[in-house]
Amino acid sequence: MLYKGEANIYKYDPILGQNKVVIGWDKYIEIPMNELPSNEIQVEGLGKNMKIIYSNVVKFERG
Numbered sequence: 001m002l003y004k005g006e007a008n009i010y011k012y013d014p015i016l017g018q019n020k021v022v023i024g025w026d027k028y029i030e031i032p033m034n035e036l037p038s039n040e041i042q043v044e045g046l047g048k049n050m051k052i053i054y055s056n057v058v059k060f061e062r063g
Contacts (some may be wrong), residue, residue, distance in 0.1 A: 033062060 015024040039062060045054030 013027040013028075014022045015028040016024060017023040040059040043054075043056050043058055044052050047053040054059050
């Protein structure tokens with residue numbers, strides 16, 4: 001959804017390494033539940049050159 005422009009990144013937090021040097025960013029995305037096509041999302045961590053360095057599927061129940 002994010003890659004298609006259907007979700008917005010609404011907050012950034014820096015990830016700090018040694019000596020408080022920024023080594024990355026946490027990006028928070030908000031998507032209304034009724035716009036999700038299923039009961040799961042895939043979370044990915046991207047490294048240099050947008051290479052995926054972490055990926056995990058998170059499943060949940062709708063209330």
